Amino acid sequence: MSDVDSARLLRALVDAGFEFIVIGGAAALAHGALTPTRDLDVVAPLTEANLTRLLDAIMPLRPHHATRPDLGVVWQSAAELTKFRLLLLDTDIGRLDVLGTVEPLGGFEDIDAIEMELLPGQPVQVLSLDQLIEVKAHLQRPKDKIVEAELRSIRARLVGVDSEPDDR
Secondary structure, eight states: OOSSOHHHHHHHHHHTTOOOEEEHHHHHHHTTOOOOOSEEEEEOOOOHHHHHHHHHHHGGGOOEETTOGGGOBOOOOHHHHTTOSEEEEEETTEEEEEESEETTTEEGGGOOEEEEEEETTEEEEEEOHHHHHHHHHHOOOHHHHHHHHHHHHHHHHHHHHHHSOOOO
16 A cells, blocks of 8 residues: 555554454455555444444544544544444544445445455455455446456456366
């Protein structure tokens, strides 16, 4: 990622016990895409307990609401944040978008995640390749269409490798 220290941000989230699944550009990179991203997107249960863990993770990073930087550092309690559908946050180490749902898939419980080692020795939940393609196909931004094409190419190579006959 170019504008976010994704490893440091992921480490903070994992260490705090925040429950999440990596989606978006960071998930595409994890699956082998090459298009850079400028933020870390995750889907998470927006419960008070989970948002408390999120706040524990990011408060040292001085989070601000990305769409309202005039409000200063996030001051809402976890209980107040449960009223949000998503949290778009700028931190000292980059942008973090926390979504409650992912179109067209649904909520956290509807997501097909796989474990990938994005941090040394630490598995992290990442949106599956097929669902990531589905999300990128649903979006209409040109950058998402580029990533969708990359991911389809990756899937085609994987299917080609998996479907070759065993010559033993």
